Amino acid sequence: WDVVNEAIDDGPRALLRRSPWLEAIGEDYIAEAFRMAHAADPDAVLIYNDYGIEERHKREKAVRLLRSLLDQGVPVHAVGMQCHWRMERPDLAEVEESIKAYAELGLQVMITELDIGVLPTHYSGADVGRQESMQGREAVMNPYRDGLPDVVAQQHAERYRQAFAMFHRHRDVIGRVTLWGVHDGRSWLNHFPIRGRTDYPMLFDRQGEPKPAFFAVVEALQPPIALAE
Template sequence: MKNTFKNEFKIGAALNTAQIEERDSKMTALIMQQFNALTPENVMKSEVIHPAWDTYDFTVADKLVAFAQKNKMELNGHTLIWHSQLSPFARKINSVDSFRTFFTNHIKTIASRYDGKIFSWDVVNEALNEDGTMRKSVFLEKLGEDYVIEAFRLAQQAAPNTELYYNDYNNEQPAKRNGCIQLIKKIQAAGVRIDGVGIQGHWHVGKVPLKEIEESIEAYDALGLKVMFTELDIEVLPRNFQGADVNQRMATDPSLNPYVNGIPANVLAQQAKDYENLFRLFLKHKDKVTRVTLWGVDDGQSWLNDWPVRGRTNYPLLFDRTLTPKPAFEAVLSLKN
């Protein structure tokens, strides 16, 4: 994939700890063969990298940086500020001044460590509600709505050689897109650098909103920003809500896990058509889209096996559980061959 689209955009994957530590040689070979951009699934999230007030754990994050450098891959840091998977001590901070100190030290310590070693940061992740208003997170509660501007300002100071992105899901939908645009304009009006916006791309088979995606690519580009698709997967299992809020859950029910013993060919064919149409759109806007990252390498790794229902058998990516290319993989490559 990386060679097929080398003249258009980077092709990325999100890696877990086992992949970063190269525990499976077949997996490592596939990653090196197919991808030229990497994002950590979890090891740079604050609960992992900053477990206590005065304690940082860079062990696996440093290994990821070394892996990316060794293989000449672009690395996107994910994520400096996010309300979920937050450092466990942070929610217990009562003083606003102390919370601001945590916020400042967290960004400066991590961003400065990797300045020049990684290509980009998701500085703030998922700060918006579906209607485009600011999410009532602990950051909004403690620091006010300008915390996003301040996060980008601090990241700009700490990592002058790193691109800075805002990342969210459903920000291709009109109401949330409008809120995202207003947020970006506020950052720009404050004279603070923002280089791009990430559209996560957690979509459902047969329901990929191509019209809204195209409108969003054009709208974000009009702000002078790069556009990335940062967490792409196309889910095949049923659920009763849209979006990717990790705090939402559904009760376990056999009807919600219909493909335990394999997935029907017609569902794989629809998924292939969805991926093909998506990548055709990305190619149409290759002057605006700079990276397309899959949220995982193979179906077995995907977070969608355990969310919003634990223990399901999902099939959202381009490689199956044996690392064999799926029809969707072939459909995407066929666009250039």
């Protein structure tokens, strides 16, 4: 179960985001949610899920929150890293450090909402109601309306290959990898944070055919082939 989702604040100071739960119950709402979920289903794996916690600025907050919960005996079993990524960020070395940091807390790591967008954006928050305009900037903000150039498709595939190679290295602590969609045509990134764009974040294209990224993932998960001497 994803018991608590996106509770950590994006800013440099506050630990928790302002939310109706925080205002009505106080900071204990997270611990109480996990305790109630555990009481309802004692065998369930209970997850704290958030975006951006694979990057250093939010990882430190997430570790602080999770360590506090564990010190109180709160039944948290795993941390979910959403992983809505772009071509240029995050730094995968930073992601790997985050996987190790959460594993050191004794938690499983789940990759819960993976996609890798190829279009530029300036917003990385969680307000899905927010919309930016690309008026006068269409050529820059929506450059692949007529198809993804082969060179970009190969770069996208390499990004996926590196990501899954990293996940495979840490398969002892990563419980699952879930992608946030199936094919490009149904991705939320076509409409967020700018409506009407043409993005290519998934492993399958708009016709449901596997892309170079799909084959890169398969390659990353193949065991090495022993060459005969």
